[in-house]
Amino acid sequence: MSRLLLPIDHGPRAVDEPARAALLHDLRRLPRRAQQVFLLNRLDQLTFAQIAERLNLPLTRVEQLMIEALHSTSAKPLAVNAQATRWYIRLQSPAAxxxxxxxxxRWLDASPVHLQAFHATELHWRSLLAPARELGDQGWYRTGRAAFSLGGCSLALGLGAAALLAFGLWSSGV
Structure with missing residues (x-):
């Protein structure tokens, strides 16, 4: 199937600045885990299996997150485009x-519309490279789950401080 899927840098479609900014905005609106999975695949070129192993996720969850990333940045909510996106992601999976x-x-040969939708999905995939590079420019997506949000870190620090305080009060009262 790799013959059907275009390489990551195979003639990326030129995207004007407003369109690139809109794609970046859409990617930033994704949940952090979906962003991480997308960037690990798109920028680091990790396979779905490698991402699943690295993040300790089921392979099907990695596929779902990739579909979510493509759908969130797609302007065409037609059913055939959604099917093309699901096929595009599924065919990249080692579980296919x-x-x-x-x-x-068979789906591709059933209608010229299917071929057009699949081709449009490939072009859309290529157009996401520049926004992905900007979104992942600091490399945050390569870190573990603990670094995902300041809220999570703040909560962990707060709980740690509360535990130390409680332990200190408990030990001084004994």
Whole structure:
């Protein structure tokens, strides 16, 4: 199937500045985990299996997060485009079976609209490279779950301080 999927830097479609800014805005609105999965795949070129192992996620969850990333940045909510997106992501998964690949070929051959939608999905995928580079420019997505939010870090620090205070009060009272 790799012959159907275009390489990451295979002639990225030129995207004007307002469109790039809109794509970046859409990517920033994704949940952090979806952003992380998307950036690990898009920038670090990790496979879905590698991402699943690295983040301790089921492979199906990685696929769902990738579909969410593509859908969130797509302007065309047509059903055929949603199908094309699901096929595009599924075919990149190591869990895609030979039967699924045959089903995809049948779907693709069933209508010229399917081929157009799949091609549009590939072009859209390529247009996300520049916004992805900007979103991941600090490399935050390579860190573990603990670094995802200041809220989570603040909560952990607060609980740690409360535990130390409680332990200090408890030990002085004994």
């Amino acid at each position: 079976t030979a039967c699924e690949r045959i089903d995809f070929r």
